[in-house]
Amino acid sequence: MNPNGSTRLPSRLARSAVPAAIVLILAAGVLPRSARAQEEPSTAQAPPAAAPRRTVLTDPTEAVLTIHGETEVGGTSPIEMDPHWTGKYSITIEAAGYSTARGKVYFPEDASSPTLASEPPGLSPGLFLRSLNFPGVPALMSGHRRRGLALLTAGVGGVAAVVRDQLEYRSKLKKTDAESQFRARDFRYARGRWQVYTAGVWGMSALDYMIRSRMDLLEATPTRVRVGAPKLARINVVWRSMLVPGAGQDYANHEGRGFVWLSATLLSGAAYFIADESHRRIETKLGRAQDLLETSGPGELADRQADVDHFTSLEKKSKNLLNGLALGTIGIYALNVIDAGIVGTGGSAGERKVSFSAPVSPHGAAVALTYRF
DSSP, rough: HHHHHHHHHHHHHHHHHHHHHHHHHHHHHHHHHHHHHHHHHOOOOOOOOOOOOEEEEEETTOOOOESSSSSEEEEEEEEEEEETTTTEEEEEEEEEOOOEEEEEEEEOOOSSEEEOOOOOOOOOOOHHHTSSTTHHHHHHHOOHHHHHHHHHHHHHHHHHHHHHHHHHHHHHHTTTTTHHHHHHHHHHHHHHHHHHHHHHHHHHHHHHHTTTTBBBEEEEEEEESEOOOBBBOOOHHHHHHHHHHTTHHHTTOOHHHHHHHHHHHHHHHHHHHHHHHHHHHHHHHHHHHHHHHHHHTTTTTHHHHHHHHHHHHHHHHHHHHOOOOOOOOHHHHHHHHHHHSOOSSSSSSSOOOOEEOEEEEEEEEEEEEEEEO
């Protein structure tokens, strides 16, 4: 046996044992970690689910839909909404035989169901409080611009008349002569009459807002939304026009007719209060002329009598005008109710055979032309 071979064998074994030991040490440290990783639950959160595509349907079916928000799309339902269309959207539903309904729906960014973001049909405390806003403002905010402008104009005019008469009353009241005191009483009377007119306009504005048609959210799932509009019935048209002139016509999708009846009633009512204010002043001047006639001397008798005759004639003409305006206002209201009973309730924008839409999304724009056979 070679003595050199007996000494080299242990050294080779030592050199091969070193890497093996290292491998065993590393394996001993890694395997427990992997085992613990399998036993311990992961604390990382899954990414939020992406918003799904949503289909918007209507009751009645195949109504004309207009969806407006950050993007806008319109056409015959059902309408597919891009997943990136999130947030609050205004929706208008138009269909033959149904009242045009408007409302708002909130589409969340995640996969949860959309929610109604406007007043549902029916009365509620929130609806009542919002209806008490300044005349015309509720109508303007809900998309009824013409009725809103008519009520807003009447409300501003009534408030301006109240402020004007209050200022004149305070100014005349500070003076001590008899003529100023008589004028102060006239302006106080006029202020009270314009307060009545403004309160009437305010009440009409509140009622007009509360009784208008509203969109209802009938179904809401992450992928499916169904909204509804109220079906037209003659009785629902008539009683609305009995409460507010033109409201029934507007409910029956005849917005122009509703605007005409409302404007005519407001103008006739304003003309009546102007005539009443003028009549009051003529009555005051007639009373003053009669007082001066009783205390006049022989040389003033003819002139004082002429003044009394003049104001007596004016008072009769003013009274006739006042009565005529009162009858005219009542007549306009009555004709409005009759018109509500005969206005068509079968047609609306939902009968359109051709509809155009231009959907826009973060991925691009498109143009769609729909023809209904």
